[in-house]
Amino acid sequence: MSQRSDLRQRRVRLESEWSRWVPRMKTAGSHPIGSQELRRDVTESWMRSLNSVDPARDSAPVHDGDGVHHRWSGSPLRGPVDGLADELRGIAEDAGFVTAVTDESGTILWTCGGPTMRRRAERVNFAPGGRWDEPDMGTNALSLALRTGRPSTVFSAEHLVTALHGWVCYCAPVRGPDGRVLGVLDMSTTWDRSNPLAMATVRSLVATIESRLRVELPRQAPRTVGPVNLACLGSEQAVRDGVPLALRPRQVEILTLLALEPDGFSPDRLRYALYGDRAVTASTFKAEISHLRRALDGGVATRRYALTAPVSCDAAEVLRALKQGDTGTALRLYRGPLLPRSQAPGIEEWRTHLEVAVREAVLASSDPEHALRYGERAPYDVEVHEHALRLLGPRDPRRAVAAGRLATARD
Template sequence: MRTGAPRTAYPTTGHTRESARTLHGIREAALSGDRPELAPRPVIGASWQRMLRIGLDPERDTSSVLLGAEELEHRRRSTALGELLPTLSRGLASVADASMQVMVVTDTEGRVLWREGNRAVLRRAEGICLQEGAAWSEGSTGTNAVGTVLATGQTVQVHSAEHFVRTLQDWTCAAAPVQDPRDGRMLGVIDVSGPDSTFHPAILPLVDSVARLAGAELRDRHLDAVERLRSVAAPILSRVGGRALVVDAHGWPAAVAGMPPSGRLPLPKSFGAGRVWLPALGMCAVEPLPGGWLIRPDGEGPGPHGPAGGAVSRVVLDLSGHRRWSVTVSGASGSWTQDLTPRHAELLYVLSMHPGGRTAAELADDLFGDPTRTVTVRAEMSRVRRGLAEVLAHRPYRFAEGVEVEVKGPAEPSELLPHSTAPAVRRSVPRP
């Protein structure tokens, strides 16, 4: 008896009349409830069964309501995939172009965030709604490489009539998940799709290799970030005394004092500054650091609100420079400084002028003169709050209660944020 992996019962590469007839026959029999002469591949058969259970119409089209421009931009800014896009493009975009294919990158909901490739095929792809903002989960478009990767977590090729929806049967696609090595979550999917007649069998292993390369790049970036956090943590731990550790936002340790080294510390979703119970350590005092957290088991964490409050007591927003701005945060265990992007400098300056807080619409009007640009504001505030943690509160956005805020401006008031076009900044600063 032959052992090992089962052989493929029908061709999944190449394009011949015989292979097309075979695949169509298998699909028609399976969808009608008959037993096909050859079984579909297990990954495809399982996907077809999922589609039948949810009642997806195999004769439907693949159109979907596209994401709006601001929502699309928000999703692009909110994922680490944007940092990896150059690597993905270098690995696949030129190959896709030369082989009459398109490269597609989606988020974990199957929404297309970016696409590149052959211009003619890009135009043709619009006919099946394979474009930015479109939905490509299985529940939206049936069995397809992107959706089936999201459902299984595995690299998948879907060939011709293996697609559940008939509209896609002239296409073949290969996709692989991009994993976040920091916490094991799937970040999204990278896919190469094109007309069935132009698809090459080498595309599938190439897509898988590029997805793994992207994950490796993210791992290297993470190691660099942990090293930067370690440089901040060392002087703080020397002042704290007793048991303490510093971890990044994903729980990976950067430094430890008075405790044995350990692996990743699981952090609850609602993790924040103050008194926090952690299963691995018990009750802890938690303070924010740029890119991570200072955790002291059995500590009290004085802070501005007493033992149960946050550890930050003072914020100095330094806007005195012409091209470089920073924020310095001081607390019970010392202080640290973080550089600011021009947009984040504007945001913090505006919030410093409004102690009572600003809504997303008010900030949108302050920054862009357009109160409808709330998605962009929320994305930027999400980014700035990652580094400043409990320094900033929300609903409305504001500096946390009890935190003293000082703004250091340039000697000449007209030189404050000189390149800013934000209406709120322009109104508050006399220009020559």
């Protein structure tokens, strides 16, 4: 009874500190000073998280719901976890926990637990497909363990998101034989069941998984990973081996810029290309780079940001075709403006460059089909329609199409 009373008092104190500081941090960027209750790693995470996470959000987002089964099937963690599944379920059900395994990006791939705790967890999307990294779900044990590479416990109102204040989470990263973090193992329950022995259990289970990885991974055939296919003209999607990568719009912007400029960017230049003169913290910028690097299995260089993994980009292919004088291929690939929803200065600059380059190639071409095809997506471009009419013979039935477009453009 004394332990529950102590936990209740601690929860009340943390709620008070959360209410005191989080609104200030959100509006004025004030950092907690002189608080006895708040750990520095928690408050620093609050500061980073508030750039992208609303504390009032009710559940974790899903970025890759359709691909979770595929990702779990190919995960190196699946074999060791499957071998421990009965033990993991038994511990979770007996102790009233829900247990989860994520990949290196913070996406939950597998869970187990009793029906009551599973239902509670599903309300906040603590379930396969849920994204629990810091930019998506703020301060929590999973995000801290991924960021620091160390075991982490987050209790009640140490969570940034208020929907998680009724929880306590114990988490530790799982490393492969090469030392790379492959994901995390988390055990979570309601705050009143907080128990320091839970972290010892998590550490022990992670040690067992890692020992099995050392035995199993050398026996596995090397995993071949195909190139990333980036579609950024009229759309925004990155796919590898048929599976969409779980990237936020900002990370797609970064990937696009790196694909268009293979020589790379200095950190300051890339930051300006993304945010312009907006006041954005260095930690927010670096978090976006880190997430993209994890999604590409480390395929972004660290000092000068450049791609080190193969990426096929439709916009880069358009530029290559134009350089080779192949206007037909450029028009076939040019399906629309570059990342049409993006307002990043660097993307806007490249968007204009591509639009002008394709249009100039059309006006320089002696093939009327090029002007007609481009004219479909540029209905008010008088010069393009006039060019089509000049190239079409007097008896060419396509003249009617070009003439009609020209009349519409002139109205």
